[in-house]
Amino acid sequence: MRIPRTTIHRLSIYLRCLHDLREEKSETISSEKFASLVGVKPTQLRKDLAYFGQFGTRGRGYDVDKLASGIVRILGTGKIRKVAIVGVGSLGSALLSYRGFSKRGFEVAVAFDMKAGKIGRRSRWPEILPATRMAAEIKKRGIKIAVIAVPATAAQKVADKLVAAGVRAILNFAPTRLFVPRGVSVESVDLAMGLEGLAYSLKSRGRSQ
Amino acid sequence: MRIPRTTIHRLSIYLRCLHDLREEKSETISSEKFASLVGVKPTQLRKDLAYFGQFGTRGRGYDVDKLASGIVRILGTGKIRKVAIVGVGSLGSALLSYRGFSKRGFEVAVAFDMKAGKIGRRSRWPEILPATRMAAEIKKRGIKIAVIAVPATAAQKVADKLVAAGVRAILNFAPTRLFVPRGVSVESVDLAMGLEGLAYSLKSRGRSQ
Structure with missing residues (x-):
C-alpha cells in the first residue's frame, strides 16, 4: 500500500508532539485534544492512523508511549540511521x-x-572531512542518507556524487530542484513555508475581526 | 470557512513547485503531472484547490502563472511583510x-x-540590534511576524516579549513547544521531519524489493 x-x-508532526507530551509526563490524550494540538481535524488524524491499524481505545484516547513507538515503527526510525551533511x-x-536529529x-x-x-x-561535533574524500567515505561507512546544505549552484553536482557513492535518500536545503535517478x-x-502559514493566519484573522 | x-x-509546496516551473519556462501543467511533482494524489490536489474556486481548465491543466498568483492571493503574501529574526x-x-524569504x-x-x-x-544583511532594544524596535516598526532562533531554554521568554510588543505570528525553530495567548x-x-520521510521511503523501498 502506498501511503x-x-x-x-503528519506522522512526524504527531511524533514530535508525542515527545513533548512525554516530557510533560502525559500518559494518555484524547483524540480531539491531540488533533487540536497538532493542528489537524480529528477525522484527518483518525484517517492517518487508520493506515496502520488500531491505536486508540474508545473513551480513553491514545496511550502516548504506545502511539509514539507505533509511529517510530511505521517510519522505520527505531534503529539509529547514519547521516552525512554536505556543506x-x-x-x-x-x-x-542541532540536537533534534539524535x-x-x-x-x-x-x-x-x-x-x-x-x-x-x-568538540561535540562529528568530524568534518574535505569534500574530495566524500565518495570514498560514504561508501566505506555505508551511509544511505545525506543532507545537502551547499549553495543552489553546487547542489546538483553534489547530489550526483552522493548517488554514485550509494546514497539513496537526500534531504535538500538548497533552494533548487534536484534531479535524481529512480530509487x-x-x-x-x-x-519559507512556515512564514506562509503564518501570513495566512494573520490574513484570515484580520478578516474575521 | 476554516481551512x-x-x-x-500544501499550498506552500504547490507554490514552490510553481516557482520552479516558471523558472523552467513551463506555462501550463496537467493536474496529474503537477500532483506527481508535488507528491500528493491528484484527488488531494483538486480538493485543496477547490477550497478557493476554479483553477484548472478541463483538458488543458493549470496555467502556471495564474495558479501561482491565486495561491499568493490565498496566502496573503502578495504585499511584502516585514519579519524580525531573534537569535x-x-x-x-x-x-x-537565506534568499528564499524575499x-x-x-x-x-x-x-x-x-x-x-x-x-x-x-553588507547584504539586515541590521542586528541588541536584544534589549527588541520590544521598542518591533513596536516602532509595526512588525507582526518574528522568527525565534534562540536556544530552547530562552525561547518562551523571547516569545512572551515578542507578543507583548505586538507580534502576532511566530516561526519557532527552537526545539520546544511555545505557549502563546489566543490570537x-x-x-x-x-x-528532523524531512529525515523521517526519507527513512520511511528507504524502509518501504527495502520491503518491496
Whole structure:
C-alpha cells in the first residue's frame, strides 16, 4: 500500500508532539485534544492512523508511549540511521549542532566541506572531512542518507556524487530542484513555508475581526 | 470557512513547485503531472484547490502563472511583510542569508541578539540590534511576524516579549513547544521531519524489493 507523503509528514508532526507530551509526563490524550494540538481535524488524524491499524481505545484516547513507538515503527526510525551533511556554511553548522536529529533516531556521522578552514574535529561535533574524500567515505561507512546544505549552484553536482557513492535518500536545503535517478528519494526543506502559514493566519484573522 | 493547516502547508509546496516551473519556462501543467511533482494524489490536489474556486481548465491543466498568483492571493503574501529574526547563532545566520524569504514575499527587516559581538551592520544583511532594544524596535516598526532562533531554554521568554510588543505570528525553530495567548499563531519548524520521510521511503523501498 502506498501511503501519501503528506500522511508521512503528519506522522512526524504527531511524533514530535508525542515527545513533548512525554516530557510533560502525559500518559494518555484524547483524540480531539491531540488533533487540536497538532493542528489537524480529528477525522484527518483518525484517517492517518487508520493506515496502520488500531491505536486508540474508545473513551480513553491514545496511550502516548504506545502511539509514539507505533509511529517510530511505521517510519522505520527505531534503529539509529547514519547521516552525512554536505556543506558546513551557516546552515550546515546549525544542522551539526542541532540536537533534534539524535532524539529522532538519526546520527550525523560525518560532514564534508570544500574549504580547508572548516576541516577537522571540534568538540561535540562529528568530524568534518574535505569534500574530495566524500565518495570514498560514504561508501566505506555505508551511509544511505545525506543532507545537502551547499549553495543552489553546487547542489546538483553534489547530489550526483552522493548517488554514485550509494546514497539513496537526500534531504535538500538548497533552494533548487534536484534531479535524481529512480530509487533515490529527495525531500526538500522549504524554510519559507512556515512564514506562509503564518501570513495566512494573520490574513484570515484580520478578516474575521 | 476554516481551512485546515495541512492544506495551507500544501499550498506552500504547490507554490514552490510553481516557482520552479516558471523558472523552467513551463506555462501550463496537467493536474496529474503537477500532483506527481508535488507528491500528493491528484484527488488531494483538486480538493485543496477547490477550497478557493476554479483553477484548472478541463483538458488543458493549470496555467502556471495564474495558479501561482491565486495561491499568493490565498496566502496573503502578495504585499511584502516585514519579519524580525531573534537569535543570530548559526541557524539565525543561515536564515539571515537565506534568499528564499524575499522571493516569497517576506523582508527580514531586523535581527536581534544578546551578544555584543553580533551587533552591527554587515553588507547584504539586515541590521542586528541588541536584544534589549527588541520590544521598542518591533513596536516602532509595526512588525507582526518574528522568527525565534534562540536556544530552547530562552525561547518562551523571547516569545512572551515578542507578543507583548505586538507580534502576532511566530516561526519557532527552537526545539520546544511555545505557549502563546489566543490570537497569536505559532508555526514550529521541525528539521528532523524531512529525515523521517526519507527513512520511511528507504524502509518501504527495502520491503518491496
